[in-house]
Amino acid sequence: xxxxxxxxxxxxxxxxxxxxxxxxxxxxxxxxxxxxxxxxxxxxxxxxxxxxxxxxxxxxxxxxxxxxxxxxxxxxxxxxxxxxxxxxxxxxxxxxxxxxxxxxxxxxxxxxxxxxxxxxxxxxxxxxxxxxxxxxxxxxxx
DNA sequence: GCCAACGTTGGC
DNA sequence: GCCAACGTTGGC
Numbered sequence: 170x171x172x173x174x175x176x177x178x179x180x181x182x183x184x185x186x187x188x189x190x191x192x193x194x195x196x197x198x199x200x201x202x203x204x205x206x207x208x209x210x211x212x213x214x215x216x217x218x219x220x221x222x223x224x225x226x227x228x229x230x231x232x233x234x235x236x237x238x239x240x241x242x243x244x245x246x247x248x249x250x251x252x253x254x255x256x257x258x259x260x261x262x263x264x265x266x267x268x269x270x271x272x273x274x275x276x277x278x279x280x281x282x283x284x285x286x287x288x289x290x291x292x293x294x295x296x297x298x299x300x301x302x303x304x305x306x307x308x309x310x311x
Numbered sequence: 312g313c314c315a316a317c318g319t320t321g322g323c
Numbered sequence: 324g325c326c327a328a329c330g331t332t333g334g335c
Contacts, residue, residue, distance in 0.1 A: 180333085204318075204332095225333060269334080288317065288332050 176294040177214060178221040178231070178283050179257075188222045188233040191259045200244045200254035207291035211253050212241045220257060221294060221302065223283070230266035231302060234310075235259055263306035277301045 179199065181187070191197055202208055214220075220235040239256035246254075272278045278301060282292035294302075303310060 182333090229334075286316090287334070288315095290332080 173215075175213070175215065175218045176221070176296060176299040177210065177218060177237075178223055178292050178294050179235070180223045180225040180283075180290045182226045183224045183228055184226070187224065188259075188262065191222065191233070191235060191257065192262070194259075196238055196256055196258040198245070198254050199257050200246045202244070202254070202291060203247075203252055204288075204290060206286075207289055208252050210291045210293060211255050213293075214240060214255050216240055219260070219299070221299075225290075228266070229269040231263065231272075231306070232266045233259070233262045234308075261308075261310075263303075263308050265307050267302050267305045271305060272302070275301060275305070 183189075186197070199211070202211060214237045216237055216239070218237040220237065221231045222233040222235050223231045235257040237255055238258045241253040241255055243250055244252045244254040272281065273284060278284065278298055281294070281298055283289060283294075286292065
């Protein structure tokens, strides 16, 4: 069977919700996104899509992999009913984190959406970028 | 702590 | 509908 999963990257401040929290919880509702472009990406996520988990503000590195377990639904934290959330589950921590500096220094990642639009909290990752980052992390699964 | 980038708001 | 002011994000 051919895989049709897509790849994404989400940012979270570890002070607020770290990858370790996702590992503890198993699954979590990814809500609170209040940016239209990010919301479009959330709406495009399909069950089974793979997601890089990035720590913003503190750490500044990709630390783990999550997967989409529930496709976009109205964000329960948005009383205006305008934005959506998805549900994510933990997959695995990376053998070693990949820092923002490393990603910036990698020519293969020069066009990554998260590097070009630094404030975007949910962004697409191309298959080649996904493979590159997992290779940089020493993760054989990419 | 500062600043750049970018989105939103509100006066006109 | 324009655009200046303001707020937020996130890297440095």
